[in-house]
Amino acid sequence: MSPSTRRPHLSAGLLALLIAGIAVACGVVWCKRLEARYIHAFAPDFGDEKLQGIALQKEALSQPDLLMLYGSSELGKEMPNNATQFFADYPTGFRVFPVGRPGSASLSVLQKVGAAGESVRGRKVAFSISPGWFFSEFSEPTFYEGNFSALQTFELAFSDHLSRDLKRDIARRMLAYPKTLEDQWLLGIALERLAGDSAVDDALYAAIRPLAYVQQLVGCTQDHFEAALHILDEDEKLNPVPRRGLRKLNWNEVLKRAAQFANQNAVRAKQSEVARRKTAKTSRAKTFLHALAHAEEWTDLELLLRTFKELGAQPLLLTMPIEDIRLEVYGLAPSARTTLLDRLNHLADRFDFPLLDFRDHQDERTFTVDFQDHLSGEGWLYYNKALDDFFHGRITSL
Amino acid sequence: MKVWFERHPRTRLVTLTFYYLSIVVALIVIYGRGDFSTPAFVYQNF
Numbered sequence: 001m002s003p004s005t006r007r008p009h010l011s012a013g014l015l016a017l018l019i020a021g022i023a024v025a026c027g028v029v030w031c032k033r034l035e036a037r038y039i040h041a042f043a044p045d046f047g048d049e050k051l052q053g054i055a056l057q058k059e060a061l062s063q064p065d066l067l068m069l070y071g072s073s074e075l076g077k078e079m080p081n082n083a084t085q086f087f088a089d090y091p092t093g094f095r096v097f098p099v100g101r102p103g104s105a106s107l108s109v110l111q112k113v114g115a116a117g118e119s120v121r122g123r124k125v126a127f128s129i130s131p132g133w134f135f136s137e138f139s140e141p142t143f144y145e146g147n148f149s150a151l152q153t154f155e156l157a158f159s160d161h162l163s164r165d166l167k168r169d170i171a172r173r174m175l176a177y178p179k180t181l182e183d184q185w186l187l188g189i190a191l192e193r194l195a196g197d198s199a200v201d202d203a204l205y206a207a208i209r210p211l212a213y214v215q216q217l218v219g220c221t222q223d224h225f226e227a228a229l230h231i232l233d234e235d236e237k238l239n240p241v242p243r244r245g246l247r248k249l250n251w252n253e254v255l256k257r258a259a260q261f262a263n264q265n266a267v268r269a270k271q272s273e274v275a276r277r278k279t280a281k282t283s284r285a286k287t288f289l290h291a292l293a294h295a296e297e298w299t300d301l302e303l304l305l306r307t308f309k310e311l312g313a314q315p316l317l318l319t320m321p322i323e324d325i326r327l328e329v330y331g332l333a334p335s336a337r338t339t340l341l342d343r344l345n346h347l348a349d350r351f352d353f354p355l356l357d358f359r360d361h362q363d364e365r366t367f368t369v370d371f372q373d374h375l376s377g378e379g380w381l382y383y384n385k386a387l388d389d390f391f392h393g394r395i396t397s398l
Numbered sequence: 399m400k401v402w403f404e405r406h407p408r409t410r411l412v413t414l415t416f417y418y419l420s421i422v423v424a425l426i427v428i429y430g431r432g433d434f435s436t437p438a439f440v441y442q443n444f
Binding site: 008009011012013015016017019020024053150151219222223225226 | 407410411414415416417418419421422423426430431432433
């Protein structure tokens with residue numbers, strides 16, 4: 001009597017699992033091929049599969065002609081010359097791949113970079129920093145919560161590419177948003193153990209690792225299938241063959257035309273905002289400077305820069321200028337702006353990462369369209385030149 | 399039916415395998431979708 005006859009249910013069950021396992025593995029290979037074929041068409045996409053998953057971001061990082069641009073609401077805002085549109089036909093040989101949505105600040109970006117892990121090593125990536133993140137002492141919880149991804153955080157929490165110290169500091173910050181962990185008991189335990197930093201915590205963290213590995217295996221498999229299903233759903237919209245039009249961009253000429261994108265309606269709206277919100281300078285300035293000095297965002301930004309460093313990424317940091325008119329609306333002296341920029345530059349210098357703060361444009365009113373750090377058509381042109389120079393290794397000419 | 403399956407062990411194994419495979423497929427279909435949901439998020443500008 002053969003074993004399959006003696007224990008027919010066990011044999012059939014194991015055989016069924018084996019067949020299902022092989023089918024899923026083949027499915028993942030098919031999904032990966034589909035992702036590779038369509039990844040360039042995902043540049044203008046801001047769906048969950050791209051922003052909350054891992055598969056598409058890793059695939060984008062493996063492409064030599066895609067430049068990852070992390071940021072916030074400015075990335076998705078409809079605006080002439082925004083980087084996604086400007087580089088749509090690969091004018092100088094690459095396209096910008098924006099990753100970010102309203103409310104995503106350093107901690108949300110860190111989640112994505114940490115999850116990408118080794119895929120970021122040696123890669124040029126750009127990170128757009130909004131000055132407004134530093135204007136409040138405490139970050140708005142819903143902004144982080146709305147950009148939270150359990151899948152990405154799991155990958156980060158069990159990453160072998162980040163040091164224990166860095167993971168501890170990140171975990172401590174992430175635990176400040178308990179709402180994100182309400183339905184994630186395993187992730188919650190992992191972050192608490194990482195944050196604990198004692199020998200017992202280390203032992204418990206190691207104990208749950210196999211379970212986390214299985215959970216992550218399921219999560220990443222789902223991620224691949226979600227990406228593939230999204231591609232199949234959007235097949236007609238996503239053109240797998242990118243339109244390319246290699247040409248020489250004369251940046252001096254391009255920037256000469258920047259003024260024509262100055263939006264006078266936006267300037268008028270800003271001026272009326274100044275008139276409406278003008279308050280006593282002293283009270284506003286004191287509150288602002290206190291918030292600026294103690295903003296949680298500084299901790300998050302430093303954690304992100306440490307993550308870039310440990311993963312061996314080559315980031316370019318960009319930040320919009322704080323225009324004079326913005327100081328007016330907040331009732332601030334230019335020294336407040338200098339305090340912010342000095343600290344940002346000091347932080348970038350510490351990690352030896354280039355930072356562009358566009359301070360030459362502080363006296364203009366048209367680099368941004370509002371006081372929420374949204375670049376104007378003019379501002380995007382300066383950003384685009386910086387991205388082009390960065391991609392082609394001309395960063396010194398900026 | 400039980401007697402017939404006992405007389406045909408190979409057919410029994412194949413039938414059982416399909417039975418368990420259909421359970422696995424049903425579980426994947428029901429619970430297999432990835433969840434990218436985030437807590438409620440109202441963007442109120444900075």
